Amino acid sequence: xxxxxxxxxxxxxxxxxxxxxxxxxxxxxxxxxxxxxxxxxxxxxxxxxxxxxxxxxxxxxxxxxxxxxxxxxxxxxxxxxxxxxxxxxxxxxxxxxxxxxxxxxxxxxxxxxxxxxxxxxxxxxxxxxxxxxxxxxxxxxxxxxxxxxxxxxxxxxxxxxxxxxxxxxxxxxxxxxxxxxxxxxxxxxxxxxxxxxxxxxxxxxxxxxxxxxxxxxxxxxxxxxxxxxxxxxxxxxxxxxxxxxxxxxxxxxxxxxxxx
Amino acid sequence: xxxxxxxxxxxxxxxxxxxxxxxxxxxxxxxxxxxxxxxxxxxxxxxxxxxxxxxxxxxxxxxxxxxxxxxxxxx
Numbered sequence: 116x117x118x119x120x121x122x123x124x125x126x127x128x129x130x131x132x133x134x135x136x137x138x139x140x141x142x143x144x145x146x147x148x149x150x151x152x153x154x155x156x157x158x159x160x161x162x163x164x165x166x167x168x169x170x171x172x173x174x175x176x177x178x179x180x181x182x183x184x185x186x187x188x189x190x191x192x193x194x195x196x197x198x199x200x201x202x203x204x205x206x207x208x209x210x211x212x213x214x215x216x217x218x219x220x221x222x223x224x225x226x227x228x229x230x231x232x233x234x235x236x237x238x239x240x241x242x243x244x245x246x247x248x249x250x251x252x253x254x255x256x257x258x259x260x261x262x263x264x265x266x267x268x269x270x271x272x273x274x275x276x277x278x279x280x281x282x283x284x285x286x287x288x289x290x291x292x293x294x295x296x297x298x299x300x301x302x303x304x305x306x307x308x309x310x311x312x313x314x315x316x317x318x319x320x321x322x323x324x325x326x327x328x329x330x331x332x333x334x335x336x337x338x339x340x341x342x343x344x345x346x347x348x349x350x351x352x353x354x355x356x357x358x359x360x361x362x363x364x365x366x367x368x369x370x371x372x373x374x375x
Numbered sequence: 376x377x378x379x380x381x382x383x384x385x386x387x388x389x390x391x392x393x394x395x396x397x398x399x400x401x402x403x404x405x406x407x408x409x410x411x412x413x414x415x416x417x418x419x420x421x422x423x424x425x426x427x428x429x430x431x432x433x434x435x436x437x438x439x440x441x442x443x444x445x446x447x448x449x450x
Contacts, residue, residue: 183398201399201414
């Protein structure tokens with residue numbers, strides 16, 4: 116019997132409970148998803164579970180449904196639904212802030228929701244070639260921050276988790292960006308499957324006490340107007356997991372015809 | 376050039392942080408002179424157009440926003 120994947124079933128015809136729960140949250144919030152979006156989300160969840168990248172996640176925002184109600188939902192669990200400020204544009208290709216006043220509050224507070232900063236990651240999928248601003252982050256003591264193109268001094272891609280950062284001179288702000296801290300002395304800034312920069316400087320285990328936001332560095336502004344088509348917050352990933360994560364997200368974006 | 380709605384301090388107090396949908400709230404920013412601005416996307420405007428609680432915002436004067444100096448970074 117053929118069971119379409121958009122119903123929340125994988126190719127083998129087995130329903131994925133986390134995908135189905137996400138669809139239910141979107142519907143309850145007043146959002147709607149297309150058949151293609153449901154299929155892409157289901158495949159993403161099944162793939163991440165198979166390759167070991169599902170468990171490290173605390174929040175996944177797949178940015179599907181072209182509405183605040185749908186894009187606010189966390190795929191991983193019912194925790195951390197986002198709240199958007201005014202000034203966002205929602206489309207089937209993702210969400211775009213205005214770079215001035217717009218951000219999304221995730222409600223995820225590192226000092227509360229992480230036990231250590233020494234294994235943590237942030238990711239965003241940027242579809243825009245545009246300089247300036249932070250795509251996801253929070254400040255205060257310690258720092259969680261990821262920018263595809265920060266445009267400050269000579270820093271372009273900026274990945275900071277802890278009390279030091281990994282910066283690079285990458286000249287494109289399009290693609291999948293990952294700030295990945297594996298240990299106290301291993302922080303990487305990754306674009307797609309390429310490590311742009313790494314830091315071996317020892318960080319202190321200080322977790323920010325302010326909620327992580329999308330499109331800004333919470334606490335100091337620096338807002339991004341890049342279109343975001345995916346974002347995640349979670350524990351640190353091994354190199355293999357990071358590579359598999361990129362592959363899964365890129366397949367997800369390709370299914371939705373919004374890959375860059 | 377960014378064009379936004381210009382708010383008095385009283386109007387700012389009235390709207391700042393208020394939710395106009397379950398997942399969206401107003402966020403104002405100050406310009407270089409300390410004047411409050413509210414930026415609404417086309418979708419935001421469509422959302423509040425028929426909401427009597429908030430559609431008065433669409434009648435506010437508009438003006439050019441000049442950002443204050445960027446904050447120091449990294450913190």
